[in-house]
Amino acid sequence: MTISLDVAFIIKAIIILLIFAITLLIATYSTYAERKVAAFMQDRIGPNRAGPLGLLQPIADAVKMFFKEDFIPAQSSKWLFILGPCLSMLTALMTSAVIPFGDSIQYSSAPGKVWDVAVQAIDVNIGVLYVFGLVSLGVYGVMVGGWASNNKFSLLGAIRAASQNISYEISMGLAIIAILMMTGSLSIRHIVEQQHGGNWNIFYQPIGFIIFITCAFAECNRTPFDLPECETELIGGYHTEYSSMKLGFYLFAEYINMFVSSAMISSLYFGGYNYPGMDWVQAQLTGAMGEIAGHNVATLIGTIVFFGKSLFFVFFYMWVRWTLPRFRYDQLMNLGWKGLIPLAMINIILTGGAILFLKPLVMSFLK
Amino acid sequence: MQLTNRSKQVSNKQMTFAERIYLPAIATGLGITIKHFFQKKVTLQYPDVKINLGPVFRGRHVLKRDDQGRERCTACGLCAVACPAEAISMVAAERQKGEETLYREEKYAAVYEINMLRCIFCGLCEEACPKQAIYLRHDEFVPVFTERDQVIWGKDLLAENMNNRYLRKAWTKEEAREQDIKGVEAQPRTQL
Numbered sequence: 265m266t267i268s269l270d271v272a273f274i275i276k277a278i279i280i281l282l283i284f285a286i287t288l289l290i291a292t293y294s295t296y297a298e299r300k301v302a303a304f305m306q307d308r309i310g311p312n313r314a315g316p317l318g319l320l321q322p323i324a325d326a327v328k329m330f331f332k333e334d335f336i337p338a339q340s341s342k343w344l345f346i347l348g349p350c351l352s353m354l355t356a357l358m359t360s361a362v363i364p365f366g367d368s369i370q371y372s373s374a375p376g377k378v379w380d381v382a383v384q385a386i387d388v389n390i391g392v393l394y395v396f397g398l399v400s401l402g403v404y405g406v407m408v409g410g411w412a413s414n415n416k417f418s419l420l421g422a423i424r425a426a427s428q429n430i431s432y433e434i435s436m437g438l439a440i441i442a443i444l445m446m447t448g449s450l451s452i453r454h455i456v457e458q459q460h461g462g463n464w465n466i467f468y469q470p471i472g473f474i475i476f477i478t479c480a481f482a483e484c485n486r487t488p489f490d491l492p493e494c495e496t497e498l499i500g501g502y503h504t505e506y507s508s509m510k511l512g513f514y515l516f517a518e519y520i521n522m523f524v525s526s527a528m529i530s531s532l533y534f535g536g537y538n539y540p541g542m543d544w545v546q547a548q549l550t551g552a553m554g555e556i557a558g559h560n561v562a563t564l565i566g567t568i569v570f571f572g573k574s575l576f577f578v579f580f581y582m583w584v585r586w587t588l589p590r591f592r593y594d595q596l597m598n599l600g601w602k603g604l605i606p607l608a609m610i611n612i613i614l615t616g617g618a619i620l621f622l623k624p625l626v627m628s629f630l631k
Numbered sequence: 632m633q634l635t636n637r638s639k640q641v642s643n644k645q646m647t648f649a650e651r652i653y654l655p656a657i658a659t660g661l662g663i664t665i666k667h668f669f670q671k672k673v674t675l676q677y678p679d680v681k682i683n684l685g686p687v688f689r690g691r692h693v694l695k696r697d698d699q700g701r702e703r704c705t706a707c708g709l710c711a712v713a714c715p716a717e718a719i720s721m722v723a724a725e726r727q728k729g730e731e732t733l734y735r736e737e738k739y740a741a742v743y744e745i746n747m748l749r750c751i752f753c754g755l756c757e758e759a760c761p762k763q764a765i766y767l768r769h770d771e772f773v774p775v776f777t778e779r780d781q782v783i784w785g786k787d788l789l790a791e792n793m794n795n796r797y798l799r800k801a802w803t804k805e806e807a808r809e810q811d812i813k814g815v816e817a818q819p820r821t822q823l
Binding site for chain 1: 654660664673
């Protein structure tokens with residue numbers, strides 16, 4: 265028994281390490297992808313000097329970041345200045361813990377005994393709340409950094425970030441509530457499992473999806489909502505005073521947030537690791553390779569599908585960034601408070617009505 | 632007066648519902664950017680790919696020799712007079728006996744120097760020269776220099792190399808078009 269528990273522990277540890285490493289890797293290469301996508305959309309070529317196709321560019325950038333002078337302004341509060349990027353990075357990395365990257369890995373310790381290890385760091389039953397908590401903590405990194413810099417542009421950026429995040433978190437939460445009403449669970453794994461096959465939430469919640477993705481853009485401080493760091497108005501926004509790897513941490517945290525929110529979008533609305541015809545694939549694989557190996561390979565395919573969806577949304581983030589201009593501040597607040605929140609509430613009412621009246625009707629028809 | 636036909640009358644009319652929700656406009660914009668994403672890129676990667684700048688481009692100078700390899704320059708100084716940047720200086724000398732194979736005229740430029748920091752590549756020296764001795768090459772730039780002693784080019788750099796003569800096939804754009812010499816042609820660079 266102890267041996268099998270150890271195996272479970274090792275598998276879990278490997279999964280956690282892999283999630284950590286892959287999140288960092290994707291964030292690293294998002295910087296490269298961002299530059300390439302930007303270049304391609306502007307009919308340019310983009311970075312192509314470091315390595316083949318410029319693939320070593322992120323490494324070169326990281327080396328540059330490390331060797332830059334690490335400057336701390338004299339009038340700043342030093343510890344908070346250091347704490348800011350750390351908080352940003354920490355919260356960004358912690359979010360990926362509850363995201364189900366795949367179904368489960370099976371192994372048997374003894375004949376007849378099959379153990380199931382979920383491809384997820386922790387399956388908490390309040391996963392959605394956990395993500396929301398961490399995302400709202402994430403703004404502290406920006407706030408603390410912006411305030412500690414003792415620079416009016418940084419402070420303005422930090423205030424903008426805080427007010428923007430507060431405004432958009434409400435409609436984001438309201439958009440999620442419609443999903444929670446449908447699934448009746450806060451566990452992201454449950455939400456994903458209920459979208460088995462092609463039964464994705466996007467078909468039931470198109471309005472909710474638009475609200476959620478808009479808010480995700482705002483939460484990640486991405487264009488068209490990148491007011492906290494808009495160069496044209498605030499120099500660099502909250503990271504004006506930052507240099508070296510501290511700046512790198514802020515920028516990196518943004519890309520990790522981007523990936524994690526893409527993963528959230530794909531697991532909440534696009535079925536996570538589910539894809540049409542997955543039952544057939546699993547049946548074929550178990551038929552060909554045996555119960556356990558087939559299940560594991562099917563899980564792997566599901567995980568690849570999940571990453572495909574997430575990476576598409578990372579691309580979508582960049583695509584939107586290089587398409588839309590930045591919102592004006594009053595437009596941002598108007599959209600958040602007068603547009604998205606009422607819309608999200610209407611969406612909740614519609615969803616509730618559909619669950620109360622439409623679902624029994626459809627069910628009775630199906631019977 | 633109207634300069635272009637692209638001006639639009641400003642109107643303050645109410646936005647339609649589709650315009651107000653902004654999503655159709657976003658979709659259109661995304662369509663435009665993704666179209667450009669897959670389009671051919673216009674970038675020419677300069678040091679790797681060089682283009683022919685046309686027959687009338689004025690690049691680095693060359694002191695021409697005639698068909699027998701004799702220097703054409705007779706050190707009359709008209710190029711130096713014509714030069715608006717005063718970049719050209721020369722020292723004339725008389726041809727000695729036995730030097731007929733080196734210099735075409737009885738007087739030649741013992742020293743012929745162009746200050747490459749002063750030169751503005753206007754081509755007036757080329758126009759002033761009565762002996763057709765100095766030309767600005769259409770196919771080569773003055774290479775980048777970083778040291779002071781590389782600024783002033785003497786005859787060793789300027790005189791034409793007989794093994795690699797400078798020939799210009801066309802003298803105008805029209806001639807180039809007639810001879811079908813392409814104005815812009817990408818040539819992969821041989822060495823990095």
